[in-house]
Amino acid sequence: MTAAETAAGGRLRRTLPRIPDRFAAFGAALIVIVVVASILAPWIAPYPDEPNPLELLRPPSAAHWFGTDQVGRDVLTRILYGGRTSLFIAVAVLAVSAVAGVTLGVVAGYAGGWVRDVIMRVTDVFLAFPALLLSLALAVVLQPSVNTVVLAIAATWWPWYTRLSASVAASIATRGYVDAARCLGVPAPLIILRHVLPNSLTPVLVQLSLDAGGVILTAAALSYLGLGAQEPTAEWGLMVQQGQTLFTTNWWVVTFPGLAILVTAFAFNVIGEGLRNALDPRSGGARQERAKPTSAGAAATMSTRVVK
Numbered sequence: 001m002t003a004a005e006t007a008a009g010g011r012l013r014r015t016l017p018r019i020p021d022r023f024a025a026f027g028a029a030l031i032v033i034v035v036v037a038s039i040l041a042p043w044i045a046p047y048p049d050e051p052n053p054l055e056l057l058r059p060p061s062a063a064h065w066f067g068t069d070q071v072g073r074d075v076l077t078r079i080l081y082g083g084r085t086s087l088f089i090a091v092a093v094l095a096v097s098a099v100a101g102v103t104l105g106v107v108a109g110y111a112g113g114w115v116r117d118v119i120m121r122v123t124d125v126f127l128a129f130p131a132l133l134l135s136l137a138l139a140v141v142l143q144p145s146v147n148t149v150v151l152a153i154a155a156t157w158w159p160w161y162t163r164l165s166a167s168v169a170a171s172i173a174t175r176g177y178v179d180a181a182r183c184l185g186v187p188a189p190l191i192i193l194r195h196v197l198p199n200s201l202t203p204v205l206v207q208l209s210l211d212a213g214g215v216i217l218t219a220a221a222l223s224y225l226g227l228g229a230q231e232p233t234a235e236w237g238l239m240v241q242q243g244q245t246l247f248t249t250n251w252w253v254v255t256f257p258g259l260a261i262l263v264t265a266f267a268f269n270v271i272g273e274g275l276r277n278a279l280d281p282r283s284g285g286a287r288q289e290r291a292k293p294t295s296a297g298a299a300a301t302m303s304t305r306v307v308k
Contacts, residue, residue, distance in 0.1 A: 024274020030267035034260075038083030047074040049081050049234060057250050067252035069243065075252060079260050081234035086264070089149055089219040090212050096154040097211075101161025102197070102204055108162070109169025110188070110196050120166065123159040131156040135218060139227035146235070149219050149228040157211065164207060168200040202279050210272030213265035220261050236261050 052072030060067045066075035108119040138152040181191050220237030222228040229235035236257045243253030
């Protein structure tokens with residue numbers, strides 16, 4: 001192998017680890033666009049979110065970029081307002097799940113003993129049920145609404161954060177600086193808040209970014225089944241459900257809301273993968289291992305030149 005080929009291979013190895021970061025930046029840009037467009041929906045929506053009997057099922061055109069639905073509402077306007085509902089559900093579910101799950105997990109991991117056993121057994125009970133099935137059961141019992149979706153999904157999401165934070169907290173609780181704090185008489189709640197909790201948040205943040213897309217898909221599924229948002233609230237899953245019978249004749253009514261779900265979930269998943277590659281120590285270790293042969297090769301080359 002020539003020196004030029006070796007140098008080209010080294011450049012390729014140095015370039016490959018950066019590819020996920022580029023995808024993460026692309027996903028972040030998509031999420032920023034979705035969030036800004038949803039927040040500014042009342043000001044940038046081309047039409048009011050109201051029925052118009054004179055504009056029933058108009059195809060995409062210069063006047064209505066995404067067409068109109070079966071009651072004459074502009075589909076682009078509905079998607080912008082639906083983004084507010086879908087993003088609110090995602091933020092609310094992840095906030096409730098993370099607060100409840102991380103709190104229980106950190107306490108279980110630090111305390112150990114019977115406290116950990118009780119919390120973990122309760123967590124195992126919830127994990128024994130399929131998440132979507134349990135969400136459906138809770139949504140059926142409660143009255144269909146956006147708040148019902150939040151409660152139903154959060155009730156099945158928090159155990160994952162409990163298990164994740166409990167394992168991380170248990171590892172941190174055995175480290176030297178935590179033992180030193182105990183020897184100095186620092187109260188356990190203060191040790192948890194100052195030492196255990198901050199050092200347990202990195203994997204939780206990665207998991208939150210990965211779960212955001214899944215929450216949006218689950219919320220859309222519940223609304224599609226009639227157990228989530230109800231008219232006249234705009235929500236992407238509800239829009240897909242309302243337009244499914246029109247797919248063969250008026251494809252735009254169901255296609256554009258479906259694309260909104262797809263693009264948003266994809267963007268969150270890409271961001272999560274990028275964060276995991278950036279924050280996971282094992283990923284960093286992998287990059288260091290890939291860099292070692294290059295460094296060793298450079299050292300060998302330098303030694304050869306010195307000998308010569």
